[in-house]
Amino acid sequence: LCVTHPLGPGQAVPLSPDQANYLFAVMRLGPGDRVALFNGRDGEWTAEVVEGSKRGGTLACLGLAAPQLNPPDLWLLFAPIKKERTDFIVEKAAELGCAKILPVQTEFTNAARIKQDRLQAHALEAAEQCLGTYVPEVSDLQPLQKVLKSWNPARRILWGDESLVGPAQTLAGLAPGPWAILVGPEGGFSETERHQLRALPFVTPVSLGPRILRADTAACAAITLWQSSLGD
């Protein structure tokens, strides 16, 4: 269970109504039952139920079960596509170990807005599901132009450029350090965007292989390639 409260020896952890409902009404836990807790900072803790009802409750931390495991410093910038596929991208980016997820609006992005809360909840579920202790932050939709304008060039961008379609590039030899992956929408990037991206010194265009991948596949492939080269 992911909580916002600090975790430590003997620490009492109050539960939100949603968490209490899940633990006591759905899972039917009661006093003395054990729960695994994490908050994205303090590792995974074993806690026990002190008291609880459907509307609230308290857990008490017993001991550290696993140290905090943070992902490598990799962000994902992606243009939202259809709802289910956008959910999929966020879920897989969280599972595959992205530290931050930034939906960006490009020229050919159809979505004018996203449900940030819903995507953040997917990232949380994915982290819980893969027993991670870290939940990537999902930011709200921002125009790609704005993101690039205020970009810190120390974080390089690995750009899946569909116009390079050809043999997949090996990522061996990429300099270590903070990186972000950029994947476009179903319509790809416009000529203007491609031109602009090519001119930025911190952007490295790559081919992900000889086939045009769907955006969700491209995101997973790029993260996996990066992880196999620079990640953990």
Ligand code: SAM
């Ligand atoms: N409509 C575009 C076209 O026909 O050229 C294809 C866009 S593709 C469905 C969505 C995104 O996935 C692209 O913008 C790119 O970022 C990434 N992508 C897909 N296949 C790729 C490949 N073989 N190499 C690099 N990036 C790729």
